[in-house]
Amino acid sequence: MEFDGSQVLIGKGAQADVFRYQGYAYKVYRSSYPAEWIAFEKDQQKAVNGAGLCPVRYYDTDDDHIIKMDLIDGEALEKKVREGYIEGFGILAEAFRKIHAASVEGIRMPPLMATAGMGLTEEEKDTIFPIIEKLSGKYPSCICHLDMHFLNIMLPHGEKEEASQCSPAADHEETAGRTDPAFPEYVIIDWMNARIAPAVFDYARTYVIFDEFSREGLAIYKQVIADDIKNLGISDEDFHEAVKVCAIIRNREK
Numbered sequence: 001m002e003f004d005g006s007q008v009l010i011g012k013g014a015q016a017d018v019f020r021y022q023g024y025a026y027k028v029y030r031s032s033y034p035a036e037w038i039a040f041e042k043d044q045q046k047a048v049n050g051a052g053l054c055p056v057r058y059y060d061t062d063d064d065h066i067i068k069m070d071l072i073d074g075e076a077l078e079k080k081v082r083e084g085y086i087e088g089f090g091i092l093a094e095a096f097r098k099i100h101a102a103s104v105e106g107i108r109m110p111p112l113m114a115t116a117g118m119g120l121t122e123e124e125k126d127t128i129f130p131i132i133e134k135l136s137g138k139y140p141s142c143i144c145h146l147d148m149h150f151l152n153i154m155l156p157h158g159e160k161e162e163a164s165q166c167s168p169a170a171d172h173e174e175t176a177g178r179t180d181p182a183f184p185e186y187v188i189i190d191w192m193n194a195r196i197a198p199a200v201f202d203y204a205r206t207y208v209i210f211d212e213f214s215r216e217g218l219a220i221y222k223q224v225i226a227d228d229i230k231n232l233g234i235s236d237e238d239f240h241e242a243v244k245v246c247a248i249i250r251n252r253e254k
């Protein structure tokens with residue numbers, strides 16, 4: 001496919017640029033990025049659409065390195081938090097609760113254990129596998145986003161939907177592709193990393209991300225998730241073991 005020049009760059013990631021174009025968003029991957037991973041990302045999106053966790057649909061284009069998506073007309077939560085919107089941390093905590101409460105029944109998504117070792121040394125695998133195994137035996141598994149941060153939560157402009165934070169995908173059949181007034185208050189995007197695993201890994205992954213970027217952010221983050229961690233019965237020791245796993249995996253991504 002070719003853009004006619006009217007596309008506007010609206011987002012930039014490590015592997016892709018995102019453009020607004022003719023009422024849709026287009027994620028354009030670097031040509032070196034493996035096409036199988038893009039296909040995997042599309043499958044992931046279908047799974048979270050079906051689970052009612054994200055209303056943004058992905059569509060094929062004639063270029064396997066370009067995904068067409070429903071456009072979220074809005075801004076990343078990150079921008080608002082940078083401007084002092086402290087409530088953003090509450091939205092983050094709420095987003096985790098929503099994801100972890102979703103049913104895993106029939107969901108097509110790999111378990112963390114199946115992919116965690118990718119690209120790691122034998123020694124690293126020997127460190128992380130026993131921890132993942134132990135914590136997976138101890139806590140229930142759920143959908144984990146595993147890349148939850150303020151750039152992956154979008155705040156759509158326009159009317160807000162009061163009743164639910166995220167309607168089941170089927171409700172969006174008619175409105176998909178437009179600047180959608182029925183989008184929920186916040187939309188969680190970028191589900192490439194999502195896996196089935198105990199929730200502690202999702203909390204730990206975001207801990208590692210804050211630890212890299214913002215000491216102050218990390219302190220607030222720890223506060224806003226404290227009750228949820230406690231309610232899940234997660235011990236300090238288990239949390240720190242999960243952080244160890246996530247730090248090793250994150251390090252590989254660099």
Ligand SMILES: Nc1ncnc2c1ncn2[C@@H]1O[C@H](COP(=O)(O)OP(=O)(O)O)[C@@H](O)[C@H]1O
Nearest residue numbers: 011012013014015018025069070071072151190
């Ligand atoms: N459907 C969309 N509508 C509007 N903006 C989007 C959409 N998807 C992504 N973006 C913007 O592009 C950025 C990068 O997209 P994302 O899917 O998170 O890619 P990456 O995997 O590179 O982080 C996001 O942070 C967001 O600002």
Ligand SMILES: [Mg+2]
Nearest residue numbers: 013151152190
């Ligand atoms: Mg992202």
